[in-house]
Amino acid sequence: MLSYLIRRVAALIPILIGVTLLAFIVSHALPGDPARQYAGINASDAQVEAIRERLGLDRSLPQQYCIYMIGDTCAGGSGKGGLLRGDLGDSIRTGFSVAEDVGARLPATLELVAAGMLFALVVALPLGVWAAVRKGKLLDKFCRFISTLGVAVPDFWLAMILLLVFFIVLQWLPGPVGRLPIGATLPDGPTGLYLVDTLVAGDWATFWSAVKHLLLPMVAIGFPAVAPILRLTRNATLSVLNSDYIAFGRAAGLRGAPLYLKYVLRNALPGAVTMTGLIAGYMIGGAVLVERVFSWPGVGQYGYNSLINTDYPAIQAYVLLSAVTYTVAFLIVDLVQSVIDPRVRLK
């Protein structure tokens, strides 16, 4: 198991190096000149050139990539910086180190994506099993409707509709002001996940407030994921229900909830797990728009702002983060798969 993990992680390295190269090329191919943007509208050409030189943007592209990856040794420096030393570089836009910027925003996105994923699973798994058991009945048709809706409705639009209904009309939930009310004291905890930090601190008022702020973004980002998981679970459950071992289980007196929850769901799960991994990676991308609608201070917004400001190091870090999320999600999927199904051997 441990050697499997080591080999899997080692196999990630070439993939991630490829991703950095791609992210580098694509971000530099973007229209826009970061030096000019950084200098401001009124800067003279000489000032812009000076900034360009300071940012190292006057060098050739291969040299820039080399500096990004290996550090200033490439430019005859003393061996500082570079991705391989764990340095993501400094943001052109904010001036801070990209690692710090991303680190400060990552918990917000993680909390959002985890909540969205949880929402999707809690809705989709039981509903999928139930729809299969009641195939062709009203509930099954309702689930098909939900699935179609989930595919057809974009998350940012759903986000706005949710705000319209629950904030403006019903006034049940807070508006798009981020994770907590404006001016609230931010919880100071080790994880940066507000729900966890406030729980640990026993700060119930802030916890409840954070929950209320999380609800709408959670549904907005989670709902589109309900459809594929629901459909997959339903179809997997149908084929499990027709299997010999379910027939034999029934013949041996197995009925009701134990049959469906233990026997059926466990066997129907693998497909849904794979889909969940895929979606978790996708959600990081989906977070961009949902975070914008809810002023959620996460990496999605950061990535968006970096992109429109041609902030090369930040864009590259954002792309790299997405790639890492995907690959880690797949690794987790494979591990979970081997736990669910003993026939899956990790080699």
Place this chain on the structure above:
Amino acid sequence: MSALLEVRGLEVGIGGLPILRGVDMEVRPGEILGVVGETGAGKSMTARSVLDLLPAAATVDFASCTFAGQDFIPPKARQEARGHRIGFVPQRPRGSLNPVFRVGNQLSATLRRLRDMGRREAKDEALGLLRSVRITDPERVYRSFPHELSGGMCQRVCIAIALAGEPDLIIADEPTTGLDVTIQAEILRLLGELITERNAAGMLITHDLGVVADVCDRVAVMYAGRVVNLGTTTEIYREALHPYANRLVSIATSLDSGGTPREIPGRVPNPGDRLAACAFAPRCFRAGPGCFDAEPPRIDRGGQIAFCHHPVNAGEVPR
């Protein structure tokens, strides 16, 4: 002797197609009834009807059905009998065990469910059951997953699960299909012994007449959704009244003695085909005009029951 399981006038249809067209059979206490017939004759359907295990699309109708005197027509009665009063041995043992749980867990979960046992007690009993189905290293098998065991081993585990609820009747649905020929006989003999040991009754569904001769007390021969011939194994083997059963036996015996069997011309009708009054008439060597027009009468002769216009008379058909 009053029957343990008595089925009268069982009719099953799927999507409007008649699959079973009035099946009558009974299993008496302590006996093993063999149910034989070609694929599609309705053997498995009959067994599954008794356990209410038919696909949701099937319609089931009994004229009467009783188990140890209890009315078995309400589906609930049949569902509650599963495992407790009727044990079931499946057709494809390996696919019939849940692939994600250890077989020991499946067996002891069955014991806890059917006999209200505690964890510890269920495990001990499970190991005992595995030993009783002649598994020599029960501890290892207990910890194994189905895919780690051979088909024969899986079938022993399935038999153990079928026995777990101490049922009065064990229905085995072609229990040796898909097993190596070398262990088929072994499994069947085991099944026969276990049924006898436990004073239970058995219903053995198979298309192998050789098997029936070894294990069964009585035989029901099915054709196109009906029982056409029913009698003691000895009688059916000596001289089956129904031409179809008669031919089946002669094929089986000539195969056993290394001869060339005389095949039955034609093929089994599909459900929904237009049938003559006697479904076998188009293939029958004794068929006369009446066979196509009138329902065959019930013949009760020498310990056999047959439904035929022209039953085979003793010594009439050359072997």
